Structures are given as C-alpha cells and as structure tokens.
Amino acid sequence: MAPNPRVVQAFRTMKEIGISEEKVKPVLKKLLKLYEKNWELIESENYRVLADAIFEEEDSKVSEPKKSNAHDQEDIDEEGSTPDELVRPLKRARLKNQEGLATCSHTNGSSNVAGTLLKEPKVEENEIPPASLQHQSLQSNVGNIRTEILPALPGPVSPQPPSHAPVSPHHSGRDKGKQIVEPRPNYKGKEPMSPHVASKGKGPERASVALRIKDPAPEPGIIPNNRFSATQALIIPKEEPFTDDMPQDEVPLAVIQPDSLSGRDLPIGDFSTEKSNWLEPPESLHAAEIAGAGASASGTERHTSCEHATVPDGIPSILEIASSQLGEEGNEMPALDVLQKSPTRGDAEKNKENGCCEATLMLNESFDNHCSANGFVDNVGRKDLVVAPQHHLTSNELRRVLDASDITKGEENLEISWVNEINKEFPTPFQYISDNLVFQNAHVSFSLSRIGDERCCPTCLGDCLLSQKPCACACQAGGKFAYTPEGVIKEDFLEECISMTRDPQKQCLLNCTECPLERSKADDFAEPCKGHLRRKVIKECWIKCGCNKQCGNRVVQRGVNYKLQVFLTADGKGWGLRTLENLPKGAFVCEFVGEILTIPELYARNREKHTSPVLLDAYWGLKGVPKDEEALCLDATCYGNVARFINHRCLDANLIEIPVEVETPEFHYYHLAFFTTREVHALEELTWDYGIDFDDLDHHVKTFQCRCGSKFCRNMKRPTKLEMLFTR
C-alpha cells in the first residue's frame, strides 16, 4: 500500500525540526484517533499540535516502554487502534508568548534585550549557560524585529458606512486566513451588511491554544533549526511546572514559568514606566500625524488607501533599517512603502507563497530583490508599490511606526491599530496574548475524559443551532442556545444578563462562607464576604462535540471579529478601545485575556502598579469554599489582550461581561467575554462596568476618580452639606 502522503508530509515536517519518524509515529497515531482523522487540525500551523504532542509525550514517557516501529506504522496506516487518552497539548503556547515581551524586566535571570524580555531557564550556580541559549536569545531578539515590521499604519478614523454586520460564526481560522466570511443571509439589521474578511484568521477553535500556535516548537534545549525564520526561535525552558506531578491527561492551558515571573513587583513597576526600550519617535513620526498620512486603520480598508503610492522621479529612496539578523542598525536600504501602501497580512502571505521574501529575510537583501518592508515583492520593479517618505527613519522609529498598525502583533484575526490624536504618548508596552496563561499556582487543567457526554454533544453533526432538538450543550444553558444563527446573543438571554448585573431587584449575590478575597488579605481584618454577582453562563460547543468548527455555538472561541482601535481618550481616562464599525446588539467584541492568577498571587502583586484585575468569581459561594488554587482572577497588566484598554463606565456601559464555558467543565475557570448591550456606532468608545464600589477602599480594583460621564456615575463628587444647603 502506498504511504499516505499526509503521513509522509508530517514526517518530513517533523524531520525538519529534528524529530525522528520513530517519535512521530505513535503520537501522530494518537492524534489521528483523537481528532477523528481530522488532518486539518494536525496540519494547521505547520503541524504545531503534532510537535507539541511529541514534546508532551517525551516529557511523560520516561517510564513508558516503546512500541515497535512496525506496529506504529501499521496503526497509522490503519488509523484504527484505540489510543490512550491524549489531551490536546496546550502548554507550549506560552513559548510563543515569550517572544517579544516588551518591558517586564524580571529579576530572575531574565535578560531584556532591545525591548524584549527573554526568559531563560534557571541556571544553577556556577553553571555556564549553554551556548544554545545564548544563541536563542539573539534569535528571539531578531524575531522581535520581524514581528514589529508590520505593514499598515493607523489612520484617522473615518466613520465606516454603517454595517450592522453580525458576528459571523462562520469565519475562517488562522490556517485558512484568506477565506471570506459570509454574512448570514437572514440578518435583518437596518443597514446593509458588510462581510467580515478574516484576513489572518486564527485557529478555528480559539479556546484551544494548541490550535493556534504559529510555529513549530523545537525540542527542549535544542537550538532551533536555522532554516526557521528568526521569530520562530523560542527559548524553551527545560523545567516545566505541572508536568511531572500531573496526570498525563491533565494539561494546563498555558503556564508561565514560576522562575521567570516570580517577584514581579519590580518588573511591573518598571513595566508601567519603562521607556528605555520604547523610544519616543521624532515629532514627524507622531502617531496622529502618521494617522494623517492616509493609511487606514484596519484590514479591508487598507486595500484602497494605497492606490496613489508612487515615487516621484529623482527623490532618493533611502531608509535606515536594522540590517542583519543580529539587529545592527545603520545600514541603508531603499525607502519603502511604509506610509502609504498597507497591504493586508493575507496579501503578504500570498506573496510569500508565491516565493516572495519576508521582511526579516529581506533585511539582508539588496533592493534588487524588490522586496518591501511589507513583505511585498514587486517583481517588475513597479514604482507604484514604493513611496519615498519625507523622513529618514531609524529602525527604532520604523518599529514604532509599524507597531501602530497592529497592537496585537498578529495574535488576533484582525489587526488592531492604535492612534493618539491628543498628544505624543504611546501606549504602555505589554505582551499581547490572545489566550489566557496560567501564571503559577492556578489550577486550570482539563482532560477530555472529564468532559462527560452530558457536558458536550458528541452525537451532533454540522451546526448545532440548526438542529431541531437542543443538544447537551444547549441544555446546560437552560435548554436554549445563547446565540442566534446570526452569531449574536439572543435578546432575552442578553436582557437577563444585563438586568442580573444592573437591576438591584434582579441581582443575586452569592456569599462565600470563607471568601478567598478576605482569606488572602495579609492583615488581621478579614471581613465577611461582600458577595459575588451570580451570572448567566454561556456554554459553547468544543472539540469533544460532534458538530463542526462552523457550528453557531462557537463564537467566543473564534476570537475578535470586528474592527477595533485603541485610542487615547480625550476625557482623561487614558487609553481606551473603540469600534471602527457599527456593532449590533449582543455582538461578541473580545474576551478579557490575561494571566490566570490565584487570589494569593494577585495579592502578592503590587496593586498600585496593576491595571484592573478581573475576578472569575461567578461560582464562588455556590460550590462550597473555593480552594486557594481554584479562586482565580485574570491580570492583564503584563500579558493581556485588547480588553485591557476597555475603560469603566458606571451602569450603562455598552459592553457586558458574560462567563463562557468552553474547554473545561470546572466552574472555577471560564472565559470572560464582552458582548454589546446595545447597538454601538462606529467610533464609539467601548466600556464596561468594572463593578467598582467607589466607597469600598478595599476593592480589588485600584480605585480612580471616575470620569465615565454616565449620569449614573457612582463616583460623582458628592455635594458637601454646605453645598446642599445652598442648593435648596
């Protein structure tokens, strides 16, 4: 029998990163079984899932006897044997996230090079760090350069034609990034629908970090193969928490090495004020002016903003840029089309597929190759792909300019730009992640075997929303799906969520007999539990369900699907998040993503220097006394997503947070997703009610003078008795 070409390709790809067939076979076999021969999942992101599973297997296999090669091959060919339970490996996702960590300068043996925090494995006293690690550090640094050379620039935001386009659950994954999302035909918004183009979509099941990992991970301690681009070079710590003493079928979502992030008070202090690696650009490069250069803010618009990009004859086209893989500056290369031409990532990928080179590769090339900083190649040297900017940019300046086009550095489906139309400040650097990371002690692990059939719908096919009878997943949400076929939350479900949050009559506070918040206080004045708001929960279908990836009950796991922008607010709230397109009521905007911490870990951090943490307390008080490792919160100060920019608004905010259960049936961990409470117009700031009691000095959220502007503001300056007398 001829070998299955997909198997052959998998072997080949693994071989390229130094993994032998012998190691690949048994793992591939298990994955095929686990994914029911869904090769797409295995092949996505350059076989990342496979590579990760092999590493997991290696970690846990020490005492396991090897199976014979012949037998494995047979099994792969047959694809029929019953494997041990294998949970999709998620842990290594964090490796990706170490790349380019901007400014958390940790004390434990980490090095901060060119704005990139590089995590190094703990080195014993007197032990010389292996050369491979030094090498990796350099490579990671170079990787940072590449990730920052992104094509587009933020632009002045022109209100979009209204498009009440619903969130379409039918959008593409990262591995199929060029697919166009079709609007649902039966959406009856007032305005014409605008199809969402997922220009660089992420993994189809977003909640599974493993599916979204971009690059194959090298074996622990091994120098990545040179053939990989610099960004693929990752530091692989040899020690992995949770691995040794954990049952094989339990895998944390992603873990941050305790070594590297302990004692974070200092780094976080640095983080909020760090400037050394984050240079101010010259005035000519101010974001607002850049915005005025005509580039538009996100994805689809960019195609049209570059039509007139030409180089007048005689204008020298020179631009400074980091020139080598070691990142020296000062070499010159032709001016590139950075201020006008803003192709989408999809375009760049297409060019790459066509044999064009990437920016990192191009840095060593001469202009004869006709590469642009955007990864574009103009094979015929057409001038309309190149403009001569007025400025001679240094590499630092260029980095800043290009960062403005996508604060997510490619982590989301869509690019999210930032603009500052007020002054010359830049957003505080942080490491963008699109999935939560376990910091250290939080107990967040799951096993497919622990998701019982009653908590998933293995017998479903296709799109659960279309089936006559509500499936098991729907039953958990009260016998009805929370989503409409248009991908927004159902009106009644949403209204109930809103009233349970806002209406004192409908609010239900759960009181812990022993509140984790109080328990973790270092003082002797623990108070009784103040109560935790009971919430409605959405249960999404997931990989153990029989439905397909396009199932309408998978919305949050698909990630951001609307054009958003980070901007400096004019009313003194700092940076905020706004939408660049009209949003229908009930639309999923984004998830709150950060480090998953236990409450003691949260308290151990320096509150003053943190952005608002979010408690995952929807079940506290409901299920007995949550253990320390189960009472969790999310902190997005150092690692976070775009939600860290959402400002607070008392009571009538246009977003509401709803717990969403995706991959774990353990109630203490869930995803916190933001949905619109009403239609939101393009350019409106997105806000949510942090739930702060401004009178409670003890509140876990650092209090501030609220400037939300709501007529329901709970922090309005209260009139003094004297003032009250005068107003009578």
Ligand SMILES: C[S@@+](CC[C@H](N)C(=O)[O-])C[C@H]1O[C@@H](n2cnc3c(N)ncnc32)[C@H](O)[C@@H]1O
């Ligand atoms: C989660 S962050 C939001 C993003 C933040 N504005 C920034 O610039 O990074 C929370 C912080 O934003 C500021 N903030 C949020 N909502 C505010 C409001 N309504 N009034 C004043 N400041 C606000 C406070 O400083 C608060 O600690």
